[in-house]
Amino acid sequence: MKAIGLVDTDYPPEAAIRTRFGWWRTGFVQALQGPAWVVAFSLFGIGGLARTSGFPLGAAAAATVLIWAGPAQAIFFVAAGAKTAWSVIALSASLSSIRMFPMTIALLPILRTKKTRIWTMVAASWFMGITVWTESLRRTPPLPREVRLPFFFGFAMACMGLSTISTVLGYTAVSNLPVPLAAALLFMSPLYFVNALMRNAHRLSDWVAVGLGLVLTPIAMRYVGGGFDIAVIGIGGGCTAYLIGRISDSRARVTEADVV
Amino acid sequence: MNSTWFDIGSSPYFLLVLFGFLPTIGWKVLSAFVAHAVDDQSEFFKLVRAIATALLAGIAAKFLLAPSGALLNAPLAARLSAIVIAVAAYAIGKRSVMAGVIVGEIAIVILTMLFGH
Numbered sequence: 208m209k210a211i212g213l214v215d216t217d218y219p220p221e222a223a224i225r226t227r228f229g230w231w232r233t234g235f236v237q238a239l240q241g242p243a244w245v246v247a248f249s250l251f252g253i254g255g256l257a258r259t260s261g262f263p264l265g266a267a268a269a270a271t272v273l274i275w276a277g278p279a280q281a282i283f284f285v286a287a288g289a290k291t292a293w294s295v296i297a298l299s300a301s302l303s304s305i306r307m308f309p310m311t312i313a314l315l316p317i318l319r320t321k322k323t324r325i326w327t328m329v330a331a332s333w334f335m336g337i338t339v340w341t342e343s344l345r346r347t348p349p350l351p352r353e354v355r356l357p358f359f360f361g362f363a364m365a366c367m368g369l370s371t372i373s374t375v376l377g378y379t380a381v382s383n384l385p386v387p388l389a390a391a392l393l394f395m396s397p398l399y400f401v402n403a404l405m406r407n408a409h410r411l412s413d414w415v416a417v418g419l420g421l422v423l424t425p426i427a428m429r430y431v432g433g434g435f436d437i438a439v440i441g442i443g444g445g446c447t448a449y450l451i452g453r454i455s456d457s458r459a460r461v462t463e464a465d466v467v
Numbered sequence: 468m469n470s471t472w473f474d475i476g477s478s479p480y481f482l483l484v485l486f487g488f489l490p491t492i493g494w495k496v497l498s499a500f501v502a503h504a505v506d507d508q509s510e511f512f513k514l515v516r517a518i519a520t521a522l523l524a525g526i527a528a529k530f531l532l533a534p535s536g537a538l539l540n541a542p543l544a545a546r547l548s549a550i551v552i553a554v555a556a557y558a559i560g561k562r563s564v565m566a567g568v569i570v571g572e573i574a575i576v577i578l579t580m581l582f583g584h
Contacts, residue, residue: 241565252536266479273488281535283487287475293486301490306526309519311498316507325503332495332502337523387579389537393530394549394575395568400527401550402557402567404520416517420524425532427525440525445518452517453510 230354234361237346243366246338247373249395253280254377260288264378271374272367275336277396279303302434307332309441310340317347318355331356334363337396341403412452419444545578 225233250271257267262284274280279300286296311332319328343362347355384392404417423444427436472478505512530538531546538546553571560566 245568261475262479262483266483269480270483270487273483274491276491279487279491283483287482287486293473293482297486297490300487301493304491304494306519306522307491307494308498308501309515309522311495312502312505313512313516313519315499315502316505316512319503325500328499328503329496332499333492335495337526340519341523384537386537386540386583387576390541390579390583391572391576393534393536393538394541394546394572397527397530398550398553398571398575399564399568400523400530402553402564402571404524404527405554405557406562406564407520412513412517413520416520417524420521421528423521424525424528428529428533437522437525437529441518441522444521444525446514448521449514449517452513 225354227354227357230350230357231361234358234363235365236361238342238362238365239369242338242342242362243369245395245399246336246366247369248392249277249399250280250370251373251377251380252389252392253277253284254374255380256281256284256288257374258378260284262287264375267378268371268375271371274300275334275367276304276307299434305438306441307335309445310337311335314340314343318343318359320352320356323356327356331359331363334360334367336363336366337400338403339363339366341400341407345407410452411455412448415451416445416448419448540583541575541579542582542584545575545582549574549578 253271254267257270257280258264262270267284270280270283274283282299282303283296286299314335315328315331318331339359339362343359346362347358350358401421408414408417420440423440424436427440431439472481475482505515531550532543534541534546541549549571552574553567556570557563557567
């Protein structure tokens with residue numbers, strides 16, 4: 208089984224004959240070779256937040272499994288610790304999760320087959336997160352369609368499992384980390400996003416979407432603000448990127464037709 | 468003080484499920500139902516992917532420009548420099564995300580030690 212030591216999107220020829228469990232395991236192992244550590248690293252600090260706010264260790268670990276989104280978990284624990292009204296906490300956590308909506312719609316159609324049941328899709332959506340999303344978007348399209356979901360579940364469960372362990376470690380760790388290390392924990396998310404978005408960009412529309420997302424942010428933060436700036440950036444930047452990509456595609460098609 | 472259902476001490480798991488889990492899982496379940504009807508070759512799918520990509524780039528930029536907690540100790544110039552260094556490592560490392568992430572983490576630790584406050 209040399210197939211286990213895979214990096215990125217190289218798959219062996221015997222791929223097609225491997226079982227679904229074999230593909231689950233391939234996803235699991237690929238996650239442990241890098242991406243799972245990225246999520247685990249960024250969720251380490253959440254454990255500390257949970258303890259400060261007075262939640263027991265089990266609840267800190269359960270939050271990683273149940274909420275499975277660093278920002279929403281941070282909002283939940285920090286606001287609960289500050290005795291914010293529970294309705295406000297629920298609303299803020301919900302607002303920070305709106306991004307799951309376009310992300311999930313942009314990934315699940317790649318993963319499913321015609322026979323996939325809706326509840327399998329709901330189960331897959333539970334595991335949706337930025338790291339799982341970006342990595343699956345790149346790693347699953349080269350796979351045969353039937354094995355994409357097993358691969359995805361293996362990959363996502365490795366990320367969630369390792370992150371739950373790191374949340375527990377973060378809960379029990381010393382409360383005062385050295386400042387550069389604490390800064391490095393918080394720096395992991397934006398650092399990974401920027402690198403992974405570049406890695407995933409292939410078409411012109413991808414690059415325009417990444418570029419607009421980065422450039423529009425300071426402007427939207429200044430003039431839109433609140434929790435709505437990210438929605439404006441996503442919809443404005445995304446629609447523009449899509450249109451530019453579409454125009455360039457149709458130009459390319461016209462040129463091709465001229466040559467023929 | 469009498470303990471109630473809404474005290475963290477007396478019912479942490481109930482509060483976590485009601486005010487943490489349910490508000491966030493809602494979007495995921497809703498999107499799973501929508502995704503069930505979307506074809507991955509359709510124009511709508513391409514549009515949603517572009518929106519999700521721009522959204523993610525926006526979140527990354529917002530984390531960098533307006534960070535929270537300990538990352539505030541690293542000045543803006545240090546945060547942006549560490550990103551530029553990371554992107555260079557990514558490019559030199561033949562588009563390796565891990566190369567970018569590891570070098571970027573080392574860069575932010577050193578820059579915070581040198582210029583942090």
